[in-house]
Amino acid sequence: MKKLFTKWDFIIILICLCLSVLLFALRPNENGNEAVIRVDGKEYKTVDINGADTDEITVNGVTVVYGGGEIYIKDSSCRDKICVNAGHLSKKGQSAVCAPSRVSVEIKNNGKNAPRAVTG
Amino acid sequence: MPWGDELKTVKKLLPILCVSVISAVFIFSFVKDMYSEKTQYGFACGSEVKVTVFGTKDGEGKAKSAIDEINRLDSIVLSDTLKTSAVFKLNENGEYTDDSGELVSYINECADLISNCGEMTLLSKPISDIWNISGGGSIPSDEELADAVKKADMKNLSVSGNKITLLNGGKMSFGAFGKGTVCEKGVNTLKNSGAKGGIVTVGGTVGVFGKCGKSDPVTVGVRDPFGGAGEYFATVDVNDCYLSTSGDYEKYFEKDGKRYCHIFDATTALPVDSDITSVTVIANGGALSDFLSTAIFILGEDGLTLAEKYNAQCIIVKKDKSVIISKELEGSFKLTDSGFSVSAV
Ligand SMILES: [Zn+2]
Numbered sequence: 001m002k003k004l005f006t007k008w009d010f011i012i013i014l015i016c017l018c019l020s021v022l023l024f025a026l027r028p029n030e031n032g033n034e035a036v037i038r039v040d041g042k043e044y045k046t047v048d049i050n051g052a053d054t055d056e057i058t059v060n061g062v063t064v065v066y067g068g069g070e071i072y073i074k075d076s077s078c079r080d081k082i083c084v085n086a087g088h089l090s091k092k093g094q095s096a097v098c099a100p101s102r103v104s105v106e107i108k109n110n111g112k113n114a115p116r117a118v119t120g
Numbered sequence: 121m122p123w124g125d126e127l128k129t130v131k132k133l134l135p136i137l138c139v140s141v142i143s144a145v146f147i148f149s150f151v152k153d154m155y156s157e158k159t160q161y162g163f164a165c166g167s168e169v170k171v172t173v174f175g176t177k178d179g180e181g182k183a184k185s186a187i188d189e190i191n192r193l194d195s196i197v198l199s200d201t202l203k204t205s206a207v208f209k210l211n212e213n214g215e216y217t218d219d220s221g222e223l224v225s226y227i228n229e230c231a232d233l234i235s236n237c238g239e240m241t242l243l244s245k246p247i248s249d250i251w252n253i254s255g256g257g258s259i260p261s262d263e264e265l266a267d268a269v270k271k272a273d274m275k276n277l278s279v280s281g282n283k284i285t286l287l288n289g290g291k292m293s294f295g296a297f298g299k300g301t302v303c304e305k306g307v308n309t310l311k312n313s314g315a316k317g318g319i320v321t322v323g324g325t326v327g328v329f330g331k332c333g334k335s336d337p338v339t340v341g342v343r344d345p346f347g348g349a350g351e352y353f354a355t356v357d358v359n360d361c362y363l364s365t366s367g368d369y370e371k372y373f374e375k376d377g378k379r380y381c382h383i384f385d386a387t388t389a390l391p392v393d394s395d396i397t398s399v400t401v402i403a404n405g406g407a408l409s410d411f412l413s414t415a416i417f418i419l420g421e422d423g424l425t426l427a428e429k430y431n432a433q434c435i436i437v438k439k440d441k442s443v444i445i446s447k448e449l450e451g452s453f454k455l456t457d458s459g460f461s462v463s464a465v
Contacts, residue, residue, distance in 0.1 A: 009131070012138040019142060041161035041169075041187070080254040082371065086349040093341070094350035099166045106350070115355050116172070116319055116335050117326040119363040119400055120343020120370075 035071045035089070035107045037064055047071070049090075049107065062103040071105055073098060093118065155179075157333055162187035164194040165298045166201075167323025171306060174333045175316030186309040186320065190302045197223050198301060200245060200293045210284055211245065211291045218282045226407075227279055230297050233411040234274060236426055239418045240411070241386040245291035246271035251391070253382050257373025260389075268389040296383075299325040300364055300410030307362075307406070324370075326363045327406055337452075344457060345369045345398040345437055353457040354435070356449060358402060364409035366417040367398030367437075383417055392418050397439050399423075402449075403432035424465065 033050045036043055039059055047055070047066050054067030061077030070090040073083040076098050083098035092109035158179030162169040164187075171186045173179035199205040206223045210216035218224045227242065234240050241247075246268045250260040260268070276290030286292065294301065299322040306320040307327040317330030319338060328338045337359045341352030345367050356363075368381035372391075380391045399417040403409040412432050416423035421444070427434050433446035435453070443462045445453050450464050 006131070009134050012135050015138070015142070019145070038161055041163065080371075089348060089350070091348075091351060093352075094348055095168075096349055097168045099163050099168065102163050104161070104168050113339075115339045115341035115352060116332075117170070117321045117328075117338070118324070118341035118343055118350055118352050119326050120324045120341075120345070120352070120365040120367060120398065 033069075035066060035105060038104045038106070040102045044103075046108075060098075060101040060103050062098050062101045064103075064105055071107065072096065073103075073105060076101055076103075157335075158183055160184050160187055162191060164190045164302055165199070165322055167299060168321075169306070170319075170321040171310070172319045172332075173310060173315045174318060174335075175331060176314055179315065182310060182313040182315055183318075185313060186306040186318075189309040190306045190320075190322065193222075193302050193305050194298070198226065198294045198298050200291070200295075207292050207294065210286060214287075215283065215285045218284060221282060224279055224282060224284065226294070226297075226301060227277070227284065229407055230294070230301075230411070231274065231277070233297075233408065236429070237411075237415040237419065237423075239385045239387055240296065240415060241272045241274050242294070242297075243272045243274065243276055243286070243290040243292055244295055244384065244386065245293040246289060247384045247386065247389045248293065248295065248382070249291075250389070251380065251382075251384070253371055253373055253380070257375070257380060259375060259380070265389040269387065272386050272389065296366075296414045297407050297410050299323050300362060300406035300408070302406075303327045303362060304406030324365045325406060325410060328358055328362075329360050341456075342400050342435055343367065343398065346441070353437075353460055354443070354453060354455045354462075356402070356435070356454070357452040361402050361404055362406045362409040363400060363402050364406075364413040365398055365400040366413040368392070369397065383414060385418055394420055395438050395440070396420060396436055398437045400435040400437075401427065401432050402434070403427075403430055408432070 034046050035049050037045045049066045049071045050069055051067045054065055057064045063075040065074045070088045072088040073096050076083050078098050078100040083096050086096035089107055092107050095106040097104040157172055157174045159172045160183035169190055171183040173183045195202050195204050197206050200207050230242055250264045250268050252258050271289040276287040278285045303320050303322045303325045307329050310318040317332040320327040326340055332338050337357040339355050339357050340363055342354045344351040344353040371382035372379050383392045399413045401409045401412040433448050436444040441460045443460050445464050447464045
């Protein structure tokens with residue numbers, strides 16, 4: 001009797017498996033120790049805030065410091081300093097915004113039960 | 121042997137089957153992605169703007185047009201800091217002819233609301249100017265306060281047809297209404313574009329409408345007035361409404377251990393200082409929810425009758441971490457921080 005599967009059938013099945021694994025791996029990440037820095041409403045950089053060392057990025061006159069589980073706006077050329085006063089962020093969903101410099105920093109929160117917005 | 125023939129057919133079909141399954145998965149995920157929620161960010165009214173669109177093709181484009189419209193309304197009409205706006209020109213020249221009638225319609229809407237609350241004014245700029253909170257803050261003299269009260273009086277605003285005139289040093293600011301007004305504009309822009317649902321956030325003012333996919337009803341966090349930006353102490357599940365919060369924790373300055381916040385009583389030109397630290401209002405309009413949260417922050421629990429009048433619900437947080445919520449919110453309001461105590465009225 002002939003073999004049930006030829007080499008090609010196996011290859012095609014393998015491709016199917018690989019694709020499903022790939023699709024599964026590419027689904028949105030739910031636990032965020034990542035923070036996104038946006039400039040002018042566009043993503044400028046996504047950083048890992050859990051690194052042992054702290055790093056610094058300066059953009060549009062705003063200096064963002066991250067590492068050791070937190071991220072914050074250390075300094076800004078703006079007048080009101082609302083962004084600096086937002087303090088050190090470490091919890092999911094927390095954010096600091098410098099509207100005059102059009103820079104914002106937000107710790108990602110993709111959790112299922114995370115609120116879609118915060119009023120306040 | 122017939123069984124062998126069938127096996128042959130299955131074997132022939134197997135590759136075709138695999139290819140169809142793969143294509144189906146791709147087409148499905150492509151279409152799903154096309155209709156999945158899309159979010160865009162921007163800036164207006166001194167805050168970040170976030171627009172999320174649900175259940176439509178080209179959600180990204182629609183979110184962008186909503187942000188453009190919000191920007192236009194802020195920069196061309198309502199802003200009191202951008203030179204390009206009608207309000208800025210009105211403040212510079214003391215008068216303005218509003219050919220499109222857009223500013224006049226917003227003035228009328230807000231003046232109407234303000235007629236319920238003598239402690240609020242659309243001419244609040246003389247008051248915020250002497251306190252200079254965005255520039256670090258300074259405490260004005262009694263004469264300056266008395267002078268600002270006179271200038272901020274709504275009587276100094278006159279609208280006749282398309283002509284707006286400011287008298288006796290009055291200067292306009294949509295401060296208390298700006299975010300809600302542009303938020304409502306953003307929501308209406310999305311609705312008109314054919315989106316099935318959307319969430320528009322302008323700073324702390326949130327507008328929610330329609331069917332928001334899996335997020336329906338939409339869970340909105342209520343800012344923890346004792347925590348950092350983005351931290352919340354409770355959530356509420358909502359559909360088709362606007363949420364605004366007025367609090368003493370975001371824009372303020374401190375001098376000799378006393379906190380001076382950015383919300384003023386127009387009858388005294390003094391920052392509001394009470395046992396309340398924040399007020400959140402859920403209402404069916406953006407300017408309305410902005411108005412009510414500010415009014416109730418100033419009036420305290422006496423302001424609850426105003427909320428009733430406009431069929432709005434509120435969440436009042438006191439400095440002792442006790443929380444008063446409207447009865448209608450029982451069920452949709454959930455504490456996420458057990459450090460607060462809740463009672464319904
Ligand atoms: Zn800033």
